Amino acid sequence: MSDKKPHITTDEAAACLTLLESAAGPMTAAEIAARLNLAGCRESQRRHVRALVKHLRDTDVWIAATLSDGYFLTKDPDVWAKHNVDKQIGAKKVISQAYRREKCCLRDRLGQGLLFNPNPRVCV
Missing domain, CATH: 1.20.5 (Single alpha-helices involved in coiled-coils or other helix-helix interfaces)
Known part of the structure; x- marks a missing residue:
């Protein structure tokens, strides 16, 4: 198991944002990882998605989340x-x-x- 933090690229962040904008409803981390074709085991993918969401939130994108439904954009x-x-x-x-x-x-x-x-x- 690697303790390295996921390396976030601008292209991945843009793809994640586009994916959330086009989603009909909330998306789980597993769904986002599958759509973005992220490599690694399920836990690595989940961490990568969390890092992507954190990066987008740090750039003032309003991404909210619920434990049961997942991530969604809100205005x-x-x-x-x-x-x-x-x-x-x-x-x-x-x-x-x-x-x-x-x-x-x-x-x-x-x-x-x-x-x-x-x-x-x-x-x-």
């Missing part, structure tokens, strides 16, 4: 605002979970957090 400011608020709420949940876990973890004598208890006891 409705309310839909775009709701999508962004939902992403912010999700990020805040992840940060709060990480904070709670970090706060509860065991520490060694230097203050480093430990994954496992160094002195496990057997309960009898």
